[in-house]
Amino acid sequence: xxxxxxxxxxxxxxxxxxxxxxxxxxxxxxxxxxxxxxxxxxxxxxxxxxxxxxxxxxxxxxxxxxxxxxxxxxxxxxxxxxxxxxxxxxxxxxxxxxxxxx
Ligand SMILES: [Zn+2]
Numbered sequence: 001x002x003x004x005x006x007x008x009x010x011x012x013x014x015x016x017x018x019x020x021x022x023x024x025x026x027x028x029x030x031x032x033x034x035x036x037x038x039x040x041x042x043x044x045x046x047x048x049x050x051x052x053x054x055x056x057x058x059x060x061x062x063x064x065x066x067x068x069x070x071x072x073x074x075x076x077x078x079x080x081x082x083x084x085x086x087x088x089x090x091x092x093x094x095x096x097x098x099x100x101x102x
Pocket of ligand 1: 042043044045046047076077078079080081
């Protein structure tokens with residue numbers, strides 16, 4: 001795999017904003033709610049691994065206007081989150097939503 005060039009763009013934006021958001025009580029409450037909604041299981045592989053740290057994935061990224069809402073956030077494991085971010089995994093979000101509703 002080719003080495004990715006260093007992304008300097010982040011330095012142009014105030015980092016504090018995102019850090020503050022992610023540490024706010026509202027954000028933590030949302031994350032706890034999303035994890036509970038998905039029964040603390042990764043929605044992609046549906047594996048339950050208590051040693052693995054769960055992540056909250058934004059289906060529509062913050063960068064493209066996605067919001068911190070339950071409908072836009074999903075519980076994923078470390079491995080799946082990496083695969084999604086690297087676009088190695090295609091996710092059928094409609095199916096996941098359907099599963100959530102039932
Ligand atoms: Zn997973």
